[in-house]
Amino acid sequence: MYGYIRPYKPDLRIREWETYKGVYCALCSTLKTRSGFAARFAVNYDLTFLTMLMAKPGESPRFEALRCPADLRKKPHCFAEGAVELAADLSVIMAYHKLRDSLEDDALARKVFVAAPALAILGSKYRKCEAVHEKFANTAKKRLDELAEMEHNRGECASECAMKFAAILSAMGEYCGEPRNRRIVCALLQNIGQIIYLLDAYDDMERDVKRGGFNPLVGSAELPAIRETLERAARAAAADFELLEPNAFRPILENIFYLGIHSTIDKVLSKRMTGAK
Amino acid sequence: MTDPYAVLGVSPNASDEEIKRVYRELVRKYHPDNYGDNPLADLAETKMKEINAAYDRIQNIRAGKEPPPPNSSDNQYRQSNHQPNQPRQEYYRPPQYGRYNSGPPREPDYCDCCAKLAIADCCCECMGGDLISCC
Numbered sequence: 280m281y282g283y284i285r286p287y288k289p290d291l292r293i294r295e296w297e298t299y300k301g302v303y304c305a306l307c308s309t310l311k312t313r314s315g316f317a318a319r320f321a322v323n324y325d326l327t328f329l330t331m332l333m334a335k336p337g338e339s340p341r342f343e344a345l346r347c348p349a350d351l352r353k354k355p356h357c358f359a360e361g362a363v364e365l366a367a368d369l370s371v372i373m374a375y376h377k378l379r380d381s382l383e384d385d386a387l388a389r390k391v392f393v394a395a396p397a398l399a400i401l402g403s404k405y406r407k408c409e410a411v412h413e414k415f416a417n418t419a420k421k422r423l424d425e426l427a428e429m430e431h432n433r434g435e436c437a438s439e440c441a442m443k444f445a446a447i448l449s450a451m452g453e454y455c456g457e458p459r460n461r462r463i464v465c466a467l468l469q470n471i472g473q474i475i476y477l478l479d480a481y482d483d484m485e486r487d488v489k490r491g492g493f494n495p496l497v498g499s500a501e502l503p504a505i506r507e508t509l510e511r512a513a514r515a516a517a518a519d520f521e522l523l524e525p526n527a528f529r530p531i532l533e534n535i536f537y538l539g540i541h542s543t544i545d546k547v548l549s550k551r552m553t554g555a556k
Numbered sequence: 557m558t559d560p561y562a563v564l565g566v567s568p569n570a571s572d573e574e575i576k577r578v579y580r581e582l583v584r585k586y587h588p589d590n591y592g593d594n595p596l597a598d599l600a601e602t603k604m605k606e607i608n609a610a611y612d613r614i615q616n617i618r619a620g621k622e623p624p625p626p627n628s629s630d631n632q633y634r635q636s637n638h639q640p641n642q643p644r645q646e647y648y649r650p651p652q653y654g655r656y657n658s659g660p661p662r663e664p665d666y667c668d669c670c671a672k673l674a675i676a677d678c679c680c681e682c683m684g685g686d687l688i689s690c691c
Contacts (some may be wrong), residue, residue, distance in 0.1 A: 459599065466596050518590050522599050 282324045283478045287538035295531050301357030303327045308345055308356055309367040314404040316509045321374035329364040330530035334359035340527055365454055369407040371488055375405040418450040430493045437495035445472025463522050469518035474509055478547050487507050505547055560610035561626045579611045
């Protein structure tokens, strides 16, 4: 997906950083197990965050050393049972929709050489995940179609578009077993979804202005107060997080909510994002 | 009621000052003002009531007005309380790295690959071939 929800590495213990990498690696490995080798490219930091959020309180994650195909070394993979399988399926669904958007919006070269072949490969895997997670897949499709229509009309304000996108992430919270946690995770992901959408819009502003594509923030009255909006959503997400029962990934999640998100907001708003998203 | 020490996230042996400090931090965190227009304000209010009840119970236990809770040993999973001069609380046991049960996985090192290549080269040379010509 977008990669805006990440920890602030300098403030993580080495053990926590290794665990975080382990969760990312476990998501990649589970994608391969459940959806084939090509699905590994759907691995992303946002669903890594979701894996840690949805891990059951009271359960320790399972560590296993597995070989990484990217650099051929054995690395510790950190499996949060139940949560990582869910995140893998949701990654495929979200990646499929992102590729569909690329096919509509991106430059010709990217459409032909990246989006089209990737969609052809991922199509059957998406249908398999859609069959398992029918309700979420339908919600995602419906909200993305509504969002595409809103963007096509070009009349909606940024916060309306952000809320529409955030509803997709909020739907991921429905997978929480316990009703109290489900409420909290849905509200938390609603705030996180708004942050992701607005940061992505801000990041793409220059490109969209150059290509004449729609960007909800360009010319918007909300642009001068964007930092305040993002910080407010981040504080609300942190307040929701404090109500959750702690699980094994609590220190990493605290780092994300109190330091990581704010650090990412600073980087994007000062356009100093380095490396891939 | 559950263990009041676990609710506040403190050890039963914590001093009165430490308990008071932790209580104030939690009150600041879950205060209704932080959840003004949040849809989860009712959950925060419930949490505040739990914290207040736990603090009152601890006060009563220490004043001898109530018996201590039966299993007030340290809870493995606690609230997050950043105590600057104390190590952070543990949320999980040190991981078992699959077959590396004696500790964290051995750091991958390329000497391992070189050693295997060297052995393969030796075996090749014994059989009359040469895997790596420069060795």
